[in-house]
Amino acid sequence: MTMGHDDKNQYSGKLYNYYCVLFRNSKTLRAYSDVHLLFCYHMMPDLNLMISHFHAYLWVILFLCLCLREQNDVYEWARDHRVHHKYSETDADPHNATRGFFFAHIGWLLVRKHPDVIEKGKKLELADLRADKVVMFQRRHYKLSVLILCFLVPTLVPWYFWGESLAVAYFVPGLLRYAVVLNATWLVNSAAHIWGNRPYDKTINPRENPMVAFSAIGEGFHNYHHTFPFDYATSEFGWKFNITTAFIDLMCFLGLAKDCKKVSKELIMARIQRTGDGSDKSG
Ligand SMILES: [Zn+2]
Numbered sequence: 001m002t003m004g005h006d007d008k009n010q011y012s013g014k015l016y017n018y019y020c021v022l023f024r025n026s027k028t029l030r031a032y033s034d035v036h037l038l039f040c041y042h043m044m045p046d047l048n049l050m051i052s053h054f055h056a057y058l059w060v061i062l063f064l065c066l067c068l069r070e071q072n073d074v075y076e077w078a079r080d081h082r083v084h085h086k087y088s089e090t091d092a093d094p095h096n097a098t099r100g101f102f103f104a105h106i107g108w109l110l111v112r113k114h115p116d117v118i119e120k121g122k123k124l125e126l127a128d129l130r131a132d133k134v135v136m137f138q139r140r141h142y143k144l145s146v147l148i149l150c151f152l153v154p155t156l157v158p159w160y161f162w163g164e165s166l167a168v169a170y171f172v173p174g175l176l177r178y179a180v181v182l183n184a185t186w187l188v189n190s191a192a193h194i195w196g197n198r199p200y201d202k203t204i205n206p207r208e209n210p211m212v213a214f215s216a217i218g219e220g221f222h223n224y225h226h227t228f229p230f231d232y233a234t235s236e237f238g239w240k241f242n243i244t245t246a247f248i249d250l251m252c253f254l255g256l257a258k259d260c261k262k263v264s265k266e267l268i269m270a271r272i273q274r275t276g277d278g279s280d281k282s283g
């Protein structure tokens, strides 16, 4: 590591400011996302920072998919995500990967938040989330929406439509699906912050991890994502291991989303030359 925490904060702060500028310039519909994790969270929180226009239909579809995943409500998810980017790998990062794999993966959900996370989280700009009726509706009715969409629907649909036993329907499409999807998502916070190359910025810990990209349908290009957090594709390689980007492109094609933000090839190359670890040349 060549940067101290203060440098890192300053660095992340700059990225975040860029984020906010983009956000203020976006026109709206405040539909969300973090585009990355399709059908759920990486299609939700903070996507307004990456894609300027969402159609209301798409937003509602994403909202329902998101309830199916149950990874905290959008408001809380987006707040944690923003603080993760702004204060990446410091005590103010909710899943600070410098505290080890287990903490970054699941441990952070088992203990109280570090006071810095709460303090810095309170200072974040979250007015866009509070102004979004769908987000606040979900926050108000979060437990009920999880009960219905994350557990009841996946249990009752196989039981009713193709005669699955209630026990199998509950344990397999209900609990097992939930556990697998949760762990695939958590690998983004753990494995993709620990193992992999850093072709875009060797001074930060997030890595390019093809295994996580595969398991989290496009979210494993994490060195790229932390270097260019406003890029909707979260990768320079388009649809490669990135169903999420393909999905967003399809939504754009159908007119349900538009004005996706993308980093230019020239800027990527310049950044690789300036701060990359040289791994782009191998293979
Ligand atoms: Zn992110």
Ligand SMILES: [Zn+2]
Pocket: 084, 188, 189, 193, 206, 222, 226
């Ligand atoms: Zn990260």
